[in-house]
Amino acid sequence: MTASIVTIVYVNDAPASARFYGDLLDMSPSFETPGYIAFDLGPGADLALWSGQFENLSSAVPRTSEICLAVGGGPGRLDELFEEWKAKGVTILRAPSDAGFGRTFLAADPDGNRIRVAPQD
Structure with missing residues (x-):
């Protein structure tokens, strides 16, 4: 299929x-x-x-899913991307940290939808 x-x-x-x-x-x-x-x-x-x-989606409503952006370049590239997004004024929900699958951070779009940035497999 x-x-x-x-x-x-x-x-x-x-x-x-x-x-x-x-x-x-x-x-x-x-x-x-x-x-x-x-x-x-x-x-x-x-x-x-x-x-x-x-109508009128609220960023205050808890979100139960995430968009995950998988990036290459290792932990250093992920940290660079975090700094770039922060400089653009993107809402950061969780700063870079190490998880079981690698380095990651969590951001939100203007409507409160979660965007996870994680390493590419």
Whole structure:
């Protein structure tokens, strides 16, 4: 079976969120409508931002899932990325630390959705 995985993140403002994610990922959307914007992350993987599904999402609501950005370059690259994101004003929920799978940190988008940065397997 051939399939793609599309991770959908609910946001208040899809264009604003696309600017946020586009800046973090250093890429442009591959598909855009006013309320649904997608990024092609590679073969079989997309990140989609969808607004209008829930009114007034609050960043105060606990999130039970995360988007995980797996980066290469080792622990040093992860620490550099942490400093870059912090300098951009990204909300940091947990500073870099060592976990069972390697060095990681946790951030949040403007709607409170969690973004974990971890080492590439």
